[in-house]
Amino acid sequence: MNVSKALRVSRILKPSIIHRQIPRRAYAKSWDKLQEQSNDKVDAHIKVNTLLNDITSKPNLAAKLETIQNIMIKRNLVSTEDTSKPKVWQMIKILTNKELRSAMEDFKKELAKSNVQLGPEQLKSLMVVLGMEKGSK
Numbered sequence: 001m002n003v004s005k006a007l008r009v010s011r012i013l014k015p016s017i018i019h020r021q022i023p024r025r026a027y028a029k030s031w032d033k034l035q036e037q038s039n040d041k042v043d044a045h046i047k048v049n050t051l052l053n054d055i056t057s058k059p060n061l062a063a064k065l066e067t068i069q070n071i072m073i074k075r076n077l078v079s080t081e082d083t084s085k086p087k088v089w090q091m092i093k094i095l096t097n098k099e100l101r102s103a104m105e106d107f108k109k110e111l112a113k114s115n116v117q118l119g120p121e122q123l124k125s126l127m128v129v130l131g132m133e134k135g136s137k
Contacts, residue, residue, distance in 0.1 A: 040128065041128060043125070044124075044125035044126075044128035044129050045125075045129055047121070047122060047125040048122075048125050048126055048129045051116075051118070051122050051125075051126070054116045055116060058114050058116070060110055060114070061107070061110055061111065061114055061116065064103070064106055064107040064110050065107060067103050067106075067107075068100065068103045068104060068107060071097070071099055071100050071103055072094070072100065075097060075099070075100070077090065077093055077094050077097060077100065078090070078094075085130075085131055
């Protein structure tokens with residue numbers, strides 16, 4: 001083999017040998033350091049946790065909330081196995097169920113009696129935590 005031919009062959013083989021010898025490395029990124037994740041989601045979880053602590057600290061509120069949960073399960077308005085976002089027809093069934101609506105009204109009255117605030121800010125945080133905020137996919 002002459003020198004020029006050997007030089008051409010080495011140029012062809014050299015890049016492929018280098019690529020096989022140097023492994024690519026990927027590093028894990030923490031969820032809180034990603035640019036896409038906003039502090040709004042963390043704040044929403046904190047607000048919802050505080051709201052749930054307020055509700056569970058009052059036995060009458062916890063009982064009303066459990067009643068709502070039981071109605072939803074008994075009437076097959078929600079599935080205990082499916083954790084995906086509710087479909088439109090599920091939301092319509094939930095909103096039109098008379099028994100559930102009256103239980104929700106009782107819960108709302110009990111919230112007012114117990115001085116637990118459930119305003120637009122708390123509802124917005126709840127929707128963020130449940131993945132139901134506007135614009136979510």
